[in-house]
Amino acid sequence: MAISEIAPKQNLRPWLDRIIRGDCLDVLAQLPAGSVDLIFADPPYNLQLRQELIRPDTSVVDAVDDEWDQFKSFADYDRFTAAWLAACRRVLKDTGTLWVIGTYHNIYRVGSILQDLGFWFLNDVIWVKNNPMPNFRGVRFTNAHETLLWCKKAADAHGCTFNYQDMKAENGGKQMRSDWYFPLCTGAERLKGRDGEKVHPTQKPLALVERIVRASSQADDVVLDPFAGVGTTAVAALRNGRRYIAIEREPAYVEAAEQRLADEQSRRELPLFAFGS
Amino acid sequence: MAISEIAPKQNLRPWLDRIIRGDCLDVLAQLPAGSVDLIFADPPYNLQLRQELIRPDTSVVDAVDDEWDQFKSFADYDRFTAAWLAACRRVLKDTGTLWVIGTYHNIYRVGSILQDLGFWFLNDVIWVKNNPMPNFRGVRFTNAHETLLWCKKAADAHGCTFNYQDMKAENGGKQMRSDWYFPLCTGAERLKGRDGEKVHPTQKPLALVERIVRASSQADDVVLDPFAGVGTTAVAALRNGRRYIAIEREPAYVEAAEQRLADEQSRRELPLFAFGS
DNA sequence: GTTTTTCATGAATCCTCGG
DNA sequence: TCCGAGGATTCATGAAAAA
Numbered sequence: 001m002a003i004s005e006i007a008p009k010q011n012l013r014p015w016l017d018r019i020i021r022g023d024c025l026d027v028l029a030q031l032p033a034g035s036v037d038l039i040f041a042d043p044p045y046n047l048q049l050r051q052e053l054i055r056p057d058t059s060v061v062d063a064v065d066d067e068w069d070q071f072k073s074f075a076d077y078d079r080f081t082a083a084w085l086a087a088c089r090r091v092l093k094d095t096g097t098l099w100v101i102g103t104y105h106n107i108y109r110v111g112s113i114l115q116d117l118g119f120w121f122l123n124d125v126i127w128v129k130n131n132p133m134p135n136f137r138g139v140r141f142t143n144a145h146e147t148l149l150w151c152k153k154a155a156d157a158h159g160c161t162f163n164y165q166d167m168k169a170e171n172g173g174k175q176m177r178s179d180w181y182f183p184l185c186t187g188a189e190r191l192k193g194r195d196g197e198k199v200h201p202t203q204k205p206l207a208l209v210e211r212i213v214r215a216s217s218q219a220d221d222v223v224l225d226p227f228a229g230v231g232t233t234a235v236a237a238l239r240n241g242r243r244y245i246a247i248e249r250e251p252a253y254v255e256a257a258e259q260r261l262a263d264e265q266s267r268r269e270l271p272l273f274a275f276g277s
Numbered sequence: 278m279a280i281s282e283i284a285p286k287q288n289l290r291p292w293l294d295r296i297i298r299g300d301c302l303d304v305l306a307q308l309p310a311g312s313v314d315l316i317f318a319d320p321p322y323n324l325q326l327r328q329e330l331i332r333p334d335t336s337v338v339d340a341v342d343d344e345w346d347q348f349k350s351f352a353d354y355d356r357f358t359a360a361w362l363a364a365c366r367r368v369l370k371d372t373g374t375l376w377v378i379g380t381y382h383n384i385y386r387v388g389s390i391l392q393d394l395g396f397w398f399l400n401d402v403i404w405v406k407n408n409p410m411p412n413f414r415g416v417r418f419t420n421a422h423e424t425l426l427w428c429k430k431a432a433d434a435h436g437c438t439f440n441y442q443d444m445k446a447e448n449g450g451k452q453m454r455s456d457w458y459f460p461l462c463t464g465a466e467r468l469k470g471r472d473g474e475k476v477h478p479t480q481k482p483l484a485l486v487e488r489i490v491r492a493s494s495q496a497d498d499v500v501l502d503p504f505a506g507v508g509t510t511a512v513a514a515l516r517n518g519r520r521y522i523a524i525e526r527e528p529a530y531v532e533a534a535e536q537r538l539a540d541e542q543s544r545r546e547l548p549l550f551a552f553g554s
Numbered sequence: 555g556t557t558t559t560t561c562a563t564g565a566a567t568c569c570t571c572g573g
Numbered sequence: 574t575c576c577g578a579g580g581a582t583t584c585a586t587g588a589a590a591a592a
Contacts, residue, residue: 055582059562108385108391111381111385111388115351129564134583134585135583138568139441142453142454147401175418177409177419184585187588399567558590559592561588569582
């Protein structure tokens with residue numbers, strides 16, 4: 001019997017509970033197979049924006065035009081998507097599940113590739129935004145939601161975690177549905193740099209990721225995020241008593257995430273009632 | 278100059294405003310190219326149900342297990358999907374738009390193929406159900422929505438219809454968003470056979486299809502439905518002053534749709550105030 | 555100090571027509 | 574096909590500024 005089957009978490013120790021700077025394919029290749037309980041992935045969306053967008057008040061929308069969201073074609077994006085999803089599937093336990101978030105720009109590519117790789121959908125979940133950006137030109141419906149895909153490793157996989165009763169309790173005693181309502185990540189939660197600018201263009205709401213962690217993992221489970229950004233998944237894991245593996249390529253995001261997690265740790269070690277005592 | 282460019286609607290006369298019994302690929306092949314303003318499609322969902330679903334009270338859920346929803350594999354479903362979407366694209370005007378509704382079983386295949394065929398998304402819209410069927414086993418989130426894809430024929434297509442102000446008015450003076458709230462089609466609206474059983478397993482709410490027709494077509498435009506079922510799209514077109522082309526393969530659905538449209542016509546010709554006079 | 559007003563901003567595939 | 578003119582176009586939130 002391989003050691004990885006006896007004590008998989010031992011093998012993960014070098015990667016656990018820290019932000020790993022690197023390309024997710026490189027890092028995932030080093031991780032032992034079948035070792036992770038839950039994956040949450042917020043990959044590049046391949047937005048394909050064509051020109052500047054001007055508000056009616058003539059201000060310019062600060063669009064997502066980062067280098068990491070540029071792909072030459074759908075074929076290019078598909079190759080990228082199939083590669084990281086296959087790598088995720090290898091490190092996922094047979095009882096593990098995977099979540100991916102996206103918009104219409106990419107989610108139909110992702111969903112199709114998930115099925116082609118043998119993943120089996122458990123649900124698609126809609127994040128309905130209280131406060132989305134309007135459609136300024138009045139030429140389409142307000143794009144007021146994003147889509148989350150939740151799947152297990154194979155159609156015949158068994159023993160996946162779904163904390164049904166916890167979700168029911170969070171939903172006022174009724175079954176949690178596939179439509180989830182959260183505001184955008186703004187205000188104090190949104191990480192800002194020294195210049196006052198947002199650090200990451202697409203930081204996700206912590207409450208959204210926390211619900212995912214609570215729904216589909218157990219205490220001390222290992223949660224992996226291959227596109228960790230500023231570490232929202234890591235914070236969600238920490239706050240809910242899970243371990244995490246967070247991979248991020250951009251040094252600026254890694255630095256911000258490390259600071260955020262240090263703040264989170266000290267906040268946990270010095271709870272409010274300790275002040276003034 | 279071809280006749281079709283002078284008076285395209287003349288060429289459509291044999292197919293207009295009736296339920297055409299036949300396979301949609303056969304019928305679409307006969308229609309002139311570039312002649313249709315709007316397409317609404319509710320294709321088979323490829324549900325892949327594995328076994329009977331039993332409610333907690335041991336009653337059996339009447340699932341969609343019709344022959345027309347059986348496909349051997351994703352590849353099989355993809356071929357079918359690519360074929361009818363390509364046929365729709367041919368008959369669609371360059372300024373026309375197309376809607377497809379589906380669930381996670383099929384919508385990621387459909388969305389990906391739409392993009393591969395050159396269609397360009399305008400929005401994805403979520404139909405949020407007020408009264409979905411619960412998840413009886415308590416192993417997943419309540420599947421409380423379906424997804425609609427709205428796209429134009431190509432990225433560089435111009436002049437597509439979107440009745441922005443009408444939608445805004447329908448939404449209490451604010452931009453219509455991508456999340457739409459409608460109850461399931463039940464009660465008097467749900468067509469029943471002589472045996473009291475529902476005629477069609479997945480009849481869509483008329484209000485949903487009416488919103489689509491009002492949002493993305495103009496008066497007297499031609500609305501095509503390649504999987505017309507019991508004729509909901511035809512009724513939506515009729516009630517909003519549009520022409521329709523409705524294609525349906527199953528004789529039982531055609532018969533029910535024809536009766537429904539006859540009732541609708543007489544209802545329109547004999548409005549309520551005429552009774553008792 | 556309190557209330558009101560102004561302003562900034564968010565994963566966005568965001569126009570039409572004539573020359 | 575490209576370019577320029579004309580014209581129609583925004584919601585919720587929170588912070589900052591003003592009253």
